Amino acid sequence: xxxxxxxxxxxxxxxxxxxxxxxxxxxxxxxxxxxxxxxxxxxxxxxxxxxxxxxxxxxxxxxxxxxxxxxxxxxxxxxxxxxxxxxxxxxxxxxxxxxxxxxxxxxxxxxxxxxxxxxxxxxxxxxxxxxxxxxxxxxxxxxxxxxxxxxxxxxxxxxxxxxxxxxxxxxxxxxxxxxxxxxxxxxxxxxxxxxxxxxxxxxxxxxxxxxxxxxxxxxxxxx
Amino acid sequence: xxxxxxxxxxxxxxxxxxxxxxxxxxxxxxxxxxxxxxxxxxxxxxxxxxxxxxxxxxxxxxxxxxxxxxxxxxxxxxxxxxxxxxxxxxxxxxxxxxxxxxxxxxxxxxxxxxxxxxxxxxxxxxxxxxxxxxxxxxxxxxxxxxxxxxxxxxxxxxxxxxxxxxxxxxxxxxxxxxxxxxxxxxxxxxxxxxxxxxxxxxxxxxxxxxxxxxxxxxxxxxx
Numbered sequence: 001x002x003x004x005x006x007x008x009x010x011x012x013x014x015x016x017x018x019x020x021x022x023x024x025x026x027x028x029x030x031x032x033x034x035x036x037x038x039x040x041x042x043x044x045x046x047x048x049x050x051x052x053x054x055x056x057x058x059x060x061x062x063x064x065x066x067x068x069x070x071x072x073x074x075x076x077x078x079x080x081x082x083x084x085x086x087x088x089x090x091x092x093x094x095x096x097x098x099x100x101x102x103x104x105x106x107x108x109x110x111x112x113x114x115x116x117x118x119x120x121x122x123x124x125x126x127x128x129x130x131x132x133x134x135x136x137x138x139x140x141x142x143x144x145x146x147x148x149x150x151x152x153x154x155x156x157x158x159x160x161x162x163x164x165x166x167x168x169x170x171x172x173x174x175x176x177x178x179x180x181x182x183x184x185x186x187x188x189x190x191x192x193x194x195x196x197x198x199x200x201x202x203x204x205x206x207x208x209x210x211x212x213x214x215x216x217x218x219x220x221x222x223x
Numbered sequence: 224x225x226x227x228x229x230x231x232x233x234x235x236x237x238x239x240x241x242x243x244x245x246x247x248x249x250x251x252x253x254x255x256x257x258x259x260x261x262x263x264x265x266x267x268x269x270x271x272x273x274x275x276x277x278x279x280x281x282x283x284x285x286x287x288x289x290x291x292x293x294x295x296x297x298x299x300x301x302x303x304x305x306x307x308x309x310x311x312x313x314x315x316x317x318x319x320x321x322x323x324x325x326x327x328x329x330x331x332x333x334x335x336x337x338x339x340x341x342x343x344x345x346x347x348x349x350x351x352x353x354x355x356x357x358x359x360x361x362x363x364x365x366x367x368x369x370x371x372x373x374x375x376x377x378x379x380x381x382x383x384x385x386x387x388x389x390x391x392x393x394x395x396x397x398x399x400x401x402x403x404x405x406x407x408x409x410x411x412x413x414x415x416x417x418x419x420x421x422x423x424x425x426x427x428x429x430x431x432x433x434x435x436x437x438x439x440x441x442x443x444x445x446x
Contacts, residue, residue: 213414220440
């Protein structure tokens with residue numbers, strides 16, 4: 001069966017560790033080059049698969065697109081992810097769709113699906129690499145290393161805040177499970193990209209109007 | 224019984240409508256003057272009630288402080304709010320505590336409790352004023368007016384986003400219930416105050432370092 005990202009195939013880290021002395025969000029190269037997001041028409045006309053797309057990705061898309069619309073909606077995506085033993089909350093699904101389409105349309109086409117597929121595969125590999133005892137959880141210092149391997153070097157204070165937000169285990173030792181790890185990665189990636197859009201000169205600081213600040217932040221709140 | 228804010232007593236709007244042409248977040252006077260937040264020692268030594276505090280507020284604090292610690296923790300606050308027919312999610316309780324203590328200590332003393340009491344009373348009055356048919360819900364244009372009466376003039380795009388986030392009714396007409404209204408008010412108030420801290424000249428734009436941006440935004444994410 002063609003697999004939604006859940007195994008350990010593929011390379012671990014396409015981004016590389018940001019060099020020392022860079023601002024926290026790393027160098028431009030940490031962001032993966034040209035925009036991987038859909039066209040502004042993504043909500044009207046399905047995009048197409050990039051040339052050379054792994055046939056497994058295409059098969060997985062077609063299996064997920066249960067109504068054959070050429071798009072995958074939020075329920076289809078949640079079902080597809082769940083069928084590969086990955087249970088994601090609808091909140092995480094919506095955050096995935098928001099970040100991979102840059103819109104609130106809640107539909108993804110082939111092109112965005114391909115990006116999402118490879119990102120999830122990459123994050124799964126990273127999670128498994130750091131979950132050394134296969135407990136299904138990683139701790140705070142492993143989260144720090146995992147984010148670093150994706151090019152996000154967060155400060156100890158930010159790390160603490162992330163762990164306090166995404167630890168849903170209720171245990172006395174702080175730990176993050178896979179679905180919350182994905183939500184955490186999406187949040188850090190999403191906020192960092194939004195910040196970077198405003199920090200075009202890579203100075204490490206960004207200026208927002210009140211309107212753009214609210215429009216940047218609100219989509220990350222509880223959905 | 225001394226009441227936690229749930230009735231219609233008290234003045235409606237202590238802030239006044241922001242004048243036309245002001246940046247979205249209103250004039251300095253819209254924020255209620257000097258800081259109403261606790262001392263940096265709030266987590267160590269209980270604050271005291273401000274002179275002239277309504278005895279009802281003091282009685283309500285003492286009834287809520289079930290273990291007599293001089294502080295109210297998150298569970299005590301949730302229980303106290305619930306006993307007055309206001310069911311708040313733990314997420315809303317945590318957001319309340321975060322915003323009224325400016326910290327993640329999850330304990331509030333007398334001084335912060337007093338601010339919280341009056342804010343909730345004020346928001347309750349505003350909600351009831353706009354919920355004209357006593358349905359327990361307000362619609363999008365009523366939310367806009369309610370926020371405006373608190374000094375927050377949000378754009379139509381931001382209003383849409385707020386409604387899409389805080390409408391949990393599942394009905395076909397968009398509407399916001401009381402507890403989600405409080406969460407919405409807390410979010411708008413909190414984000415606006417954080418923005419304003421960075422916009423000291425009231426220019427309508429604010430500059431964040433990556434670190435301050437992350438530390439500003441993350442506390443508002445799902446708790």
